[in-house]
Amino acid sequence: MENPKVSIITTTYNDKENLKKIIAQVKKQDYDNIEYVIVDGGSTDGTREVIAEAEAYFGDRLKWISEKDKGIYDAINKGIRLSTGDILGCCFDQYAGPDVISKMVAIMEKEGTDGVHGDLYYMEGDKVVRYWHQGQGNIRCGWMPGHPTLYLKKSVYDKYGLYKTDYRISADYEFMIRILKNKKVKLSYLPEVLIYMSHGGTSTNSLGAYLAGMKEGHRALRENGVRFAWFMDLCRTLRVLAQFIKKM
Structure with missing residues (x-):
């Protein structure tokens, strides 16, 4: 039986260098059923090129949009609506290790x-x-x-x-x-x-x-x-x- 799909949502706006770091964090996760969702607020700093590079890695496991929003919570809501996972969460910073998502899913399943x-x-x-x-x-x-x-x-x-x-x-x-x-x-x-x-x-x-x-x-x-x-x-x-x- 396939593990539950986890959708990880990142919102961004004109912050491509930080987005690169966050994408790298998601790539490091060892969980085998991750969907990555990026919501960009219509950046003009090359963010779309960074997302295109991520798309080459994640393939159809990546969903993204780039358009104006009404702030971070509106952007997160867009990410939730785009997500198709069984479990949803946001990533704006650094995971403590490559097995964070695996541990999260395991304890939810156990309990x-x-x-x-x-x-x-x-x-x-x-x-x-x-x-x-x-x-x-x-x-x-x-x-x-x-x-x-x-x-x-x-x-x-x-x-x-x-x-x-x-x-x-x-x-x-x-x-x-x-x-x-x-x-x-x-x-x-x-x-x-x-x-x-x-x-x-x-x-x-x-x-x-x-x-x-x-x-x-x-x-x-x-x-x-x-x-x-x-x-x-x-x-x-x-x-x-x-x-x-x-x-x-």
């Missing part, structure tokens, strides 16, 4: 869950600046999976919908609140670092961006009918602070 997540490092060059070790938990206590490590069955998106594009920073947080609040989506936890993520993303590149992200996060809790939202905000902030303390 019969809807998705999987693990730990991650936030990196500045070769330096770890934040260690996201979440384990398993309850969102009402401020716990949340590390989104870059989260891979889900396509059926989860079919049931709960895609990312809300009217969120500028925290659509991923809103989505995770939406799918996890009723404890019906079951996740496996792989207790190891799966992703090395570049520090300085949309929600972490400044104090202002972090505060804006917290504001959107509070909105996400309220819109999803989660009680005691301010308490959850406090718990979430404390967990983030603890991640900096745990850095290596």
